[in-house]
Amino acid sequence: MLSCKALVASSSDYLDGQLRFTEGLSVRAHLAMCGNCRRFVRQLRLTLRVLQQMPEPLVSDLDAVAAQLADAAKKPD
Template sequence: MLTCKQQVARSSDYLDGQLTFRERLLVRHHLLFCPNCRRFIKQMRLLNATLKRLPQAPPADLDATIERMLRERSGHKQRD
């Protein structure tokens, strides 16, 4: 059986489908008995799904948006 450290080292390859059949079995066997690593894999899946939903490139007006936010933030601090 894999240790948790070995499991974590294989997690990305496991999620990307890059492990051999034997390695996948070892990972699944470990996950069957280790709730902490199951939670870790679940978090990794959630992170991957979130990253896939992000835009590939920043918006064209990113600098203008940052400037506007900084101005608004400065205005709120002066009023307090």
């Protein structure tokens, strides 16, 4: 049977539908018996839904903005 640690490691692939059929069966079998992992996967699903509903950032190149802010903070007044 799949361990809790192994389930956590493969949970993103499971939710994305990227596991092979037998791996998915192992995950579902583990979830049927482990309440803690069911709760973990439920929370992960909720987190993914919330992130998908967040608006796109207004600035497309956040790394450039962060670099500009860092440069501005280094300059003396």
